[in-house]
Amino acid sequence: MDIQMLESFFMWCTIINGGIYILWVMFFMFAPDFVYRIQSYWFPIPRETYNAIIYAFFGLFKVIFIVFNIVPYLALLIIG
Template sequence: MDIQTLTAFFMWCTIVNGSILIVWTLIFLLAPELVYRSQNAWIPLPRESFNVVMYCFIGLFKLLFLVFNAVPYLALLLIT
């Protein structure tokens, strides 16, 4: 696999996962009650616990996004 293919791969991974992160965060910030009601049908949790779980998941996803998508893509851009 050459460096251009690897760079293109990480570019698209960064775009797709960054888009998922942005959409997920916007939905949770703009319509938290809708998210809570839809998820509460499957997994009943108190509202405070649900907020903590959602913030932790968003934070974990952001951390994994940065470590496994954005940083490798930027490193590949720097060496090409």
């Protein structure tokens, strides 16, 4: 595997995971009641707890996205 292939790999990983993150945020921005209603059907938890959990997942996903997608892609761009 050469640097060009790794660059392409991390570029597409960044694009796909960024798209997933944006889609996820849009769902919770524009239809929070709908998403909560669907989730509370399976997991009955209070709305405040649900909001805290979702906010924590947003932060966790963002940190993992930056560390495992953006940073390696930028490092490969600098090296190449």
